[in-house]
Structure formats: structure tokens, C-alpha cells
Amino acid sequence: MSDIPSNGREIHYKPPGPVGRDFIKSDAFVAGIMGPIGSGKSVCCVMKLVRNLQKQKRQKDGWIRRRTAIIRNTYPELKTTTIKTWHQWIPASYGNYRESGPPTHHIVDAGQKIDWELIFIALDRPDDVRKLLSLELSDAWINEAREVPKAILDGLTGRVGRFPRREEGGCTDPQIMLDTNPPDSDHWWYRLAEEPTPEDVETVAELEQQLRDVGSLRADQPLFQWFRQPGGRSPNAENLQNLDPGYYLKACANKKPEWIRVYVDGEYGFVLDGKPVYPEYRDSVHCKTFEANSRLFLHIGMDFGLTPAAVFGQQMPNGQWRKRTEIVTDNMGIVRFAELVKTHLAQQYPTFKIGSITGDPAGNARGADERTVFDILAAAGLRANPARTNDPTLRIEATRTPMTRLIDGEPGMIIHPDCRFLRKGYAGGYNYKRVQVGGDEKYRDVPDKNIYSHVCDADQYLMIGAGEGKAIVKREPVANRPSFAITDYQTDF
Structure with missing residues (x-):
């Protein structure tokens, strides 16, 4: 052209x-x-x-x-x-x-x-x-x-x-x-x-x-x-x-190998881009293999919207939280999602008692048929409740606090290796986006929406619904800061 x-x-x-x-x-x-x-x-x-x-x-x-x-x-x-x-x-x-x-x-x-x-x-x-x-x-x-x-x-x-x-x-x-x-x-x-x-x-x-x-x-x-x-x-x-000569070599300066692999060499990979919501998380510490305990209540958290997600976890008698499985979707309506959750429960947790099912309060909005997401879940046999708060600060703190505890020599929260998306979210995929303000590098006040945010939101609703965060003093919500001729040329390729 x-x-x-x-x-x-x-x-x-x-x-x-x-x-x-x-x-x-x-x-x-x-x-x-x-x-x-x-x-x-x-x-x-x-x-x-x-x-x-x-x-x-x-x-x-x-x-x-x-x-x-x-x-x-x-x-x-x-x-x-x-x-x-x-x-x-x-x-x-x-x-x-x-x-x-x-x-x-x-x-x-x-x-x-x-x-x-x-x-x-x-x-x-x-x-x-x-x-x-x-x-x-x-x-x-x-x-x-x-x-x-x-x-x-x-x-x-x-x-x-x-x-x-x-x-x-x-x-x-x-x-x-x-x-x-x-x-x-x-x-x-x-x-x-x-x-x-x-x-x-x-x-x-x-x-x-x-x-x-x-x-x-x-x-x-x-x-x-x-x-x-x-x-x-x-x-x-x-x-x-x-491009300037040496553009890509200069781009490599002071960068981690993962960043260079993705942004310079064009290879698939996971890059921490932004400020992690959970900087305390260490996969080598917080990721462990374990089996769910059918004698304890199972708690479920759900995020809705275009890419619904769910996290399934339990709290041990000593207070430790264990996240065992996850459901992450690309594009799924709430009716299909409810059926997927029911199938997952039947296959993974057939004899477990449900302690709580907690979802995004936005699910209370009525659709064209006058039903809410929670109505649809109830019709499928999943009696879910909206989280008592949708304040991201409170939700994040309710999830972070157990992770920083030490209980019987172990972290207060562990994630099973099967939860690939949740682990990558904790490891930095769930993050505050970097922005430039007046030449200074700053970060947004709320986590970025991406493929890891939905399952991390579901995880927060699980924690809120199961009772975490009640002792956190509610703070004021953080404010968001957020003559030309087109066809007059010929292709030369």
C-alpha cells in the first residue's frame, strides 16, 4: 500500500x-x-x-x-x-x-x-x-x-x-x-x-x-x-x-528472561506486567498437593458476566484455607455455567455438604426475563447468595489476611496445583495495571480485568461468603482514576 x-x-x-x-x-x-x-x-x-x-x-x-x-x-x-x-x-x-x-x-x-x-x-x-x-x-x-x-x-x-x-x-x-x-x-x-x-x-x-x-x-x-x-x-x-538500529537489543536491557521471551522473541509465556495484588504469594510455599476432606463443609465462590468462574475450597479445623479446584470459562451463559458447576460437584465432590455458595452481588440485576443470576442458579439446585460486599479493598483483604498467617508451620492458605488459573492470578496475573501520570510510573487503584481476574474474584467471594473479612473495618471505597482520500492508492503486494 x-x-x-x-x-x-x-x-x-x-x-x-x-x-x-x-x-x-x-x-x-x-x-x-x-x-x-x-x-x-x-x-x-x-x-x-x-x-x-x-x-x-x-x-x-x-x-x-x-x-x-x-x-x-x-x-x-x-x-x-x-x-x-x-x-x-x-x-x-x-x-x-x-x-x-x-x-x-x-x-x-x-x-x-x-x-x-x-x-x-x-x-x-x-x-x-x-x-x-x-x-x-x-x-x-x-x-x-x-x-x-x-x-x-x-x-x-x-x-x-x-x-x-x-x-x-x-x-x-x-x-x-x-x-x-x-x-x-x-x-x-x-x-x-x-x-x-x-x-x-x-x-x-x-x-x-x-x-x-x-x-x-x-x-x-x-x-x-x-x-x-x-x-x-x-x-x-x-x-x-x-525501527531504530538496536531497537530490540535495547529493549532487552534490565529485563527478566520471561519478559524478553514474550515481548522481544515473540514466544508464548507468562509475564508479570503490573503490580501484583498478592505480592505475598509464593507458588513454592502456597501451592501444595492435598485431597479435599468429605467430612468438612465445601465452600464455593462464583464470578459471573461473560466469563463466569468458580473456586471450590475448604477451611480446615485449624483455620487453614485450602483451594482444591476451579472452573474457568471463555464464553458461557449462566444456565450452562450452572450445569457445569453441578457436573463438577457430582464428579469431584459427590458426598460433600455445601457450606456456602457466594457470588458477585451484581448477579442480583434482573435480566430480560425478570430473573436474576441467583434465581437461575436456584432453579438449577444451587442456592447461592450475593456477597455482603463488593468493595474490592475488603474482598482483597479478606483473601490476603489468611495467606499471611502461619498455622502449625504452614501458610494459612494453600492452593492445589490443579488450580492453574488461580495460581497464576496469585503469582501476578491478577494485578494493578501500570499507568503513566505526569511522567511518573503509578498503578491503578483497582485490579485489571483479564483472564485471571475472574477466578480471583470468585475466590474472594468464596472467602467473604465463608466468613472471612468480618473483622475488617470498612474503609471509604477508593475512587477510580482512572483533505484525505482513502481509496486513492494501490496495493503493491
Whole structure:
């Protein structure tokens, strides 16, 4: 891609390398690209959206119309990174950019007969998420997908391709594109891109054939396609022409091997990024093998939303807490989740008595059918109660305090090795996000929402429901701080 005129200046773009080029050209319904920092992934997505606009069929009146959603996990990151990258290539002065509400960029170019509406969505704003899952879209871009629940990807598969409507000419090549730095190997991206089950492979192949039979996919068009850029120190590293010499070597300075492995070499891995909520946790100390005791009450904590989770634990007679199993989901409604919990109880704890089932108080909100989450759980035979507080400070302290006790020579809280997500959350995956304030490095006041936060929230509800935290003096809640021609260029790849 080259020669994009913008307000009197020329912007030249060429793909960062062969992988970036192939990603931009991909017509897969879901196309994802993963690579190290500085590899040009986000700009590839910008250019891919432009390419999709170029491919869109004109309607009877000669106009091209398209509606796009651009998604990031939090509004600060949406504003400071995603939108900033977008405006480096598609200036706010081209069309009408509005920052209020969910930010929108509406481009109407009468000369070229283009009407393109772009909606920027942050997942930390519930109203925006509800809007996203009701939009009729042409395509969507999930920026830094490792920080986004799979439920968002799943929901988008039913939202793209809905605009323009079929009677208006339809949408040409609806698509969901994703970019990311490498996530942990427990992440849904890894499972989809690297280790799909034989059943998943067979299902996708059957779906592709059915879609080709009805004319929804071309013979050479896949349903899913995943691209992986070489590491930054590889001889085949991409985007080096746009980076300072030694960029990746400098990036390695004073970094831990795990950080270098993920952000520089582009390998899957777990990196502590942010300030841990539980700095006292040591996996070598707090992770031990044990069996649950059927003579003691079983306590359950649940977090709800798009990615419900549950933790199952017991308190020993000496006061020690033991977390035995967990349930972590990607995208599941509360009815299916309730059945999964019941199956888990039947398989893992068939003779145990339930001491408490405690969930997120937000589950008291009534849905379209006037039922709450707790109503649905009760109908499934799970009599859960809302936690008595949803103050994150109190919840965290109720969980941290037992961990710092020493009981009969052992920590006051241990986690079984089977609880992989809970352990990684305690080890730093559950953290306060780093932010820059006036040039100083600070951290947000509430834990970041990610794949580890849901199971850690469930763990806190377990502790609150089982009686921990009653002696903590309630403190005041901490406040949150939280002239351009698009089609006038040719592809040169």
C-alpha cells in the first residue's frame, strides 16, 4: 500500500514483512496476527480495515457504506494507543471524529462516495459492551486480543456481516481481525491458533464446506487463519525498516528472561506486567498437593458476566484455607455455567455438604426475563447468595489476611496445583495495571480485568461468603482514576 494523500501530505505504507503482508491480504472470516513489540501489528490492522473498505461493493446509488467496531480492553488504552495509532494514518480531521460516548469517526466523502462509520469500544464500560453486542457491523478489529475475553470474539461472529443489509447489496467479506503480543499458553488464543482439538479441526472443516456450499465462503477462503511474526532478534524479524538500529537489543536491557521471551522473541509465556495484588504469594510455599476432606463443609465462590468462574475450597479445623479446584470459562451463559458447576460437584465432590455458595452481588440485576443470576442458579439446585460486599479493598483483604498467617508451620492458605488459573492470578496475573501520570510510573487503584481476574474474584467471594473479612473495618471505597482520500492508492503486494 502506498501514496495515501492526507491534508496535502503523502503517507506511504508498505507491509512490515511477509507475515504482515499475508495477514493484510487474508480474507479469512477471523484473522489474527501475533508478534513481538514493534512489529507493526496494529498498523497492519488499520491497513486491513482500509483494504476491506476498498473491496466493499457499491450500492445502487454508487456509494460505498461500511460500519466498523474497534475494540480495546480499557478506555485509557483505547484512547492512548488504539485511537492514537488509528489517527496516525486516518486523521481526525478527515470526516467527523467525536470523542464523547463511545468515540466515533464518521467519514463521509462525497467526492469518492464513501460513508464509513467507525465505533471505538472499551470493554471496561458496560454500556459500550452492550452496545457492541447489539450493533450491525461490517467488520471489527480487536486490538491486543490477549487482554480481551473470548466471549467478545464469539459475540462478534454474529454481529459482523450485518451492514449493509442484504437488500442494500450486502457486506463484502465480513471479517474479524485481531492482533496481540504473545499471551500465556493457557490463553484462548493459544488453544485456537496452536492446539485446536481434533474435534475443533473437524468441526471447522465441516463448517467451511457448508459455507462454501451456500456461497458464503469462496473455495480458497478459510474460516480462521492465524499468523505469527518472527521474533525481534530473528534474522527474519519484521518492521526493522521502521525501527531504530538496536531497537530490540535495547529493549532487552534490565529485563527478566520471561519478559524478553514474550515481548522481544515473540514466544508464548507468562509475564508479570503490573503490580501484583498478592505480592505475598509464593507458588513454592502456597501451592501444595492435598485431597479435599468429605467430612468438612465445601465452600464455593462464583464470578459471573461473560466469563463466569468458580473456586471450590475448604477451611480446615485449624483455620487453614485450602483451594482444591476451579472452573474457568471463555464464553458461557449462566444456565450452562450452572450445569457445569453441578457436573463438577457430582464428579469431584459427590458426598460433600455445601457450606456456602457466594457470588458477585451484581448477579442480583434482573435480566430480560425478570430473573436474576441467583434465581437461575436456584432453579438449577444451587442456592447461592450475593456477597455482603463488593468493595474490592475488603474482598482483597479478606483473601490476603489468611495467606499471611502461619498455622502449625504452614501458610494459612494453600492452593492445589490443579488450580492453574488461580495460581497464576496469585503469582501476578491478577494485578494493578501500570499507568503513566505526569511522567511518573503509578498503578491503578483497582485490579485489571483479564483472564485471571475472574477466578480471583470468585475466590474472594468464596472467602467473604465463608466468613472471612468480618473483622475488617470498612474503609471509604477508593475512587477510580482512572483533505484525505482513502481509496486513492494501490496495493503493491
